[in-house]
Amino acid sequence: MSSMTFGRYSFRDTFVHRLDARNKIFLMILCMVAIFFQFKMWSTALLLSGLYLVALIILMIISRVNILQLFKSLSGMWLFIIILMAIYIFVPNNNYYLPVAFKIASLQVRWDAFCQSGYIILRLIMMISLTMVLTSTTKPMDMTYAFEWFLSPLKLIKPARFVAHEIAMTLSIALRFIPTLLEETERIMKAQSSRGVDFNRGGLFKRFGAVIALIIPLFVSALERSEELANAMIVRGYDPRANRTRYRLLRFSWRDIIAFLLVAIGFAGVIVLFVFDRTGSPLDLIWHLFKVKGF
Amino acid sequence: MGIKIENLFYTYGKKASNSTLALNDVSFAINDNDFVAIVGETGSGKSTLAQCLNALIIPDKGQVVVDDIVVSYKNRKSKKMRDLRKRVGLVFQFPEYQLFEETVEKDVAFGVKNFGVKNEEALEEAHKALAQVGLDESYYKRPPFELSGGERRKVAIAGILAIKPDIIIFDEPTVGFDPASAKELMGLIVEMHKHGKTIIVITHDMDLVNEYAQKVFMLENGKLAFEGTPSELFLHVQNYDRLDIPKVIKLALALKEKGMDIDINSVRSIDDLIEAINCWRNKHE
Numbered sequence: 001m002s003s004m005t006f007g008r009y010s011f012r013d014t015f016v017h018r019l020d021a022r023n024k025i026f027l028m029i030l031c032m033v034a035i036f037f038q039f040k041m042w043s044t045a046l047l048l049s050g051l052y053l054v055a056l057i058i059l060m061i062i063s064r065v066n067i068l069q070l071f072k073s074l075s076g077m078w079l080f081i082i083i084l085m086a087i088y089i090f091v092p093n094n095n096y097y098l099p100v101a102f103k104i105a106s107l108q109v110r111w112d113a114f115c116q117s118g119y120i121i122l123r124l125i126m127m128i129s130l131t132m133v134l135t136s137t138t139k140p141m142d143m144t145y146a147f148e149w150f151l152s153p154l155k156l157i158k159p160a161r162f163v164a165h166e167i168a169m170t171l172s173i174a175l176r177f178i179p180t181l182l183e184e185t186e187r188i189m190k191a192q193s194s195r196g197v198d199f200n201r202g203g204l205f206k207r208f209g210a211v212i213a214l215i216i217p218l219f220v221s222a223l224e225r226s227e228e229l230a231n232a233m234i235v236r237g238y239d240p241r242a243n244r245t246r247y248r249l250l251r252f253s254w255r256d257i258i259a260f261l262l263v264a265i266g267f268a269g270v271i272v273l274f275v276f277d278r279t280g281s282p283l284d285l286i287w288h289l290f291k292v293k294g295f
Numbered sequence: 296m297g298i299k300i301e302n303l304f305y306t307y308g309k310k311a312s313n314s315t316l317a318l319n320d321v322s323f324a325i326n327d328n329d330f331v332a333i334v335g336e337t338g339s340g341k342s343t344l345a346q347c348l349n350a351l352i353i354p355d356k357g358q359v360v361v362d363d364i365v366v367s368y369k370n371r372k373s374k375k376m377r378d379l380r381k382r383v384g385l386v387f388q389f390p391e392y393q394l395f396e397e398t399v400e401k402d403v404a405f406g407v408k409n410f411g412v413k414n415e416e417a418l419e420e421a422h423k424a425l426a427q428v429g430l431d432e433s434y435y436k437r438p439p440f441e442l443s444g445g446e447r448r449k450v451a452i453a454g455i456l457a458i459k460p461d462i463i464i465f466d467e468p469t470v471g472f473d474p475a476s477a478k479e480l481m482g483l484i485v486e487m488h489k490h491g492k493t494i495i496v497i498t499h500d501m502d503l504v505n506e507y508a509q510k511v512f513m514l515e516n517g518k519l520a521f522e523g524t525p526s527e528l529f530l531h532v533q534n535y536d537r538l539d540i541p542k543v544i545k546l547a548l549a550l551k552e553k554g555m556d557i558d559i560n561s562v563r564s565i566d567d568l569i570e571a572i573n574c575w576r577n578k579h580e
Contacts, residue, residue, distance in 0.1 A: 190351045191393040194385040195454060196409030198377065213405070216395035220440065 009139055015255060016063035016137045021146035023256040027263045028134050034270040035123050035130075039277045042115070048270065049122055055266070056129050065136045070129055081121055088113040144172035145250055166240050173229070181222060188217045297493070298325045298348060298383075298462065302357035305343055309355070317343040318354065319517035325462075325510075330485075330494045332504040332525070334538065335514035341497045342388075344514065345464045348495070349385040350376040361462070381410050384460030388467045390451030394439040399425070402439050403453045410458060417457075424457035425450075428483055445476045452483070462493040469500060481507060505529070505541045506563055513538075526560045543568050 016024075035052060039045040060067055089109050100108045135143075148168035155164055189199060192213045199210050305318040317340045325331055333341050346352040347359055350366045358367035364379045387393065396402035403421035408414065425434060428449040434442070439450050455463060465484065469477035485507060488494045498504060504511055504525050511528045513521035521531055529544045540548075547562045550572070557571045 187387070188393055190346065191385075191387045191390065193351055194349050194380055194387070195393070195406035196377065196380055196458070198409075213395055217393050220395075221392050 021142035085117045088117040140175040299360040304356035331510045332508035339514040340517040384455035384463045391447035400435040420457045424453040428453045464495040502541045
């Protein structure tokens, strides 16, 4: 478990690594919004998904993120994919209009069920990949500074003046403790295994019991750790309300302008397509082409 | 039923660039009802070895043989690995952190039930194990989280005892304890040894090794660097500053160097040393 590398920051000197963390977070949110625009026409949706995929692969190559690692980490999504497909297949939907793929007793399963669930899974995978690029190319501390910067407008509201720093500090501590908690989880799993708990075999009830035997000690030790940490911070004079300066400052550079312009142009294009999609567009033609080919 | 460790190899992070060879061709044997200590500096492979003995870690090469059960890469999926855990109990460092049930008796019975024993019988075993570690009926219904650190550790040890393993491995059993509690706990382990259990203690505490162990195995960078009695070990590592030789042995060695003929093998405590000095005085007066 401690060897888990998915999304963990990897030190490299690439264009994406050098971008300002605030800019990266903002651009990632823009990209996610674009990915989650719901298009009525399959033609537009397919075309855009293809474009997103190409852009994402280029981004992963530029930022030297391990694509294979992504696929490995997605292997845990199988259950989710099956559940999603089952919902689309077995929940009746009047908006399905593609041909029938097969029949289960009186239930007609249309191609729509596969297309729609596939489309959602594709978008989810793209979102996970984007998050992976962000976390692999941004130092956790830079990320918390960026969050603090985004929350800084709260400083104008008097009762919530200090919330921004406190949230950022909580986030940075949470990020810092992820590897520690993973190690702790592994340790507890081994300790419970030596008492005969089998985390990999057994029925649902047995597995639930195994999870309880893992979760409770994990929570107890995490709470004890948090109390110790809080006390250690207090004795070292930590005051969340104090004014503090920073050794490292986040800087907006020419790279950020380029990245911002690229994403902004892409986002504007998606919005234009979205408007066309809602009002009817020439892209209908592509849809008809698909239809002719018997899609 | 002893343990045979044959040419054991284990590497952490095999596919990673920073892989670590934790066990490097380790072979030795432990007999029935032995009280052995495994020592070595941090990162020498002691805990990895302990986990191999319990099949929590499957060796890359070599094998551990406990009775008819063979722990090896080839047998890694065998159902016998679970049976092995019934025979070889492992008490981790800070075992109190593995407690989770609402009451002490339930927590102790948890392991027993995992090995297929019915609830009532498991509770009975739990009560016996609690009595063995010196916790009476008044503890049965108490939540484990309300107990002191020492009591919690006793509950955790009872949890392993209740499974009735023939071999018990203790990973740093006295770490974080005051001397009195440490002595009490070691007394408990000695009792288990007297009742026929094979005891394996992993420790950095050389006083403990000197006082209790019959045999010592020292690991160094994953290799078995020494095998023998505690006094042989102390003579072997005299000039090795990473292992702290007990003060009583240091004193005995210094006296021997000054010409006092003391049998180091017989010195296990201050009382033994006083007796050895008196013997020497009687001889020379």
